[in-house]
Amino acid sequence: MPAPAFWNTGPARRSWQAHLLRPLGAIYAGATARRLRKGHPHRADIPVICVGNLNVGGTGKTPTAMALAMALGDGVGIVSRGHGGQLTGPVKVDPNQMTAGDVGDEPLLLSAFAQVWIGRARDEAVQLAETDGDLKVIILDDGFQNPFVHKDLSIIVVDAQTGFGNGLCLPAGPLREPVAAGLARADLVLSIGDETAQDRFSETWGNQVTVPRLTGHLAPLQTGMDWTGLPVMAFAGIGRPAKFFQTLRTLGVDLRDTRALEDHQPLTPALMTRLEAEAKAKGAQLVTTEKDAVRLPAEFRPKVLTVPVRLQIHDWDPLQARLTKLGL
Structure with a gap:
């Protein structure tokens, strides 16, 4: 189902539907906050980098995890929930034996770039990855609101065009938690979109981004295919x-x-x-x-x-500085 149009009006133009549902959004935000406080996070022996978001839906997390895996090279493991797959995990993804029906489409796609483990209990999947793979770092694909895994570096990915929508939580808006609460736990924000979208994000949300911001865009991978007129x-x-x-x-x-x-x-x-x-x-x-x-x-x-598309990050320096602190 497509997201309701009133989710993405921006905070200055919230619709009557958003205002009507706002009390339910406050309840949802409160439940998220309580769940985060009650968690007892597992701390891995190697760095865990979380690629997460505040919005529901697609913001570009998978291309970001791909880009990180390629940049970090050997010894990278990715842990994902395995949404859409029948296996609940924890289990290592074997792309030669497993299908998207088994482990989900994103883990299967990511397995071309790094070793991947899935598990609905992501702390168990992280622990399996630690013991099962010769890893130097784990990329946690999604899971920013998961209280059971300690994150050494958290990157919030956001679509620059839609930003944080109308700034309200489900069902009044597209957010899993309020912007201020989420960014208080984040280390970096990565906004993905073209120059016009980046300008729009800066105008609407720039004064609320309290952590260093990266920008990037998705570009088709050059495969030699001539698409013109097809x-x-x-x-x-x-x-x-x-x-x-x-x-x-x-x-x-x-x-x-x-x-x-x-x-x-x-x-x-x-x-x-x-x-x-x-x-x-x-x-x-x-x-x-x-x-x-x-x-x-x-x-x-x-x-x-x-x-195929790949994420092009415009300036790696803020991210590289954080990775260096983690010994990566």
């Missing part, structure tokens, strides 16, 4: 499918139709057969994201093109 029907089951469709437009495709699916939605053979028929009727090539591609049924993988 008739395309695009589908995506990610947090914000519209961002992917806009990426295709910037590549110059002839975007004939789009399908925005639910985040992590299973790509069943029946669904893919229907999408294939619709694309054929439009004379278009099916195209999707990397995260969706790992959920494709085997028989459809040769039929669907993928557009």
Whole structure:
């Protein structure tokens, strides 16, 4: 289900729906605060870097975890919840034996960049990673509000275009906790978006960001594919499918139709057969994201093109200074 439009109006233009639901948002924020106070976090013997957010939905955590894993090199482990998978963990992801149906799409995608462990109890997954892998650092994919894992470095990832929405907590807004409370525990904020979006974030939220801020953008990975003029029907089951469709437009495709699916939605053979028929009727090539591609049924993988994107961080220095303090 797409997020309600009134979530992303900005704090200065909150709708009547947001004001009506605001007391429920306060209750949600209070419950989050109580859960954080009651936690007894496991402290790993190696640094744990949390890539989290304050918003629900897609903000760019997975590309950020990829970028960190590539920058840190050997000895990196990633711990994820494994959303959408049947296995509850803790278990190490084996991309040769496991599917997205087993461990979730994001862990399977991340396993191309580092060793990955999943577990709904993330403290147990962290402990397994410590003993199971020869690691120098663990990247905690999501889990900023999880009180059971100690974080040595916490990075809040935010979409620069939408920012922190209307600044209210669920269900009045998109936040898991208030901005001030979240940033009080964070070390860095990473806003992801183009220059216009970054300016908008600065104008709306800049005075509330109390920690060093990084900026970055997602760029299509250069694979040698010439997308210009290619008739395309695009589908995506990610947090914000519209961002992917806009990426295709910037590549110059002839975007004939789009399908925005639910985040992590299973790509069943029946669904893919229907999408294939619709694309054929439009004379278009099916195209999707990397995260969706790992959920494709085997028989459809040769039929669907993928557009991989990578995070480009504009200035690594504030992050590198923190990593150096951790001995990385």
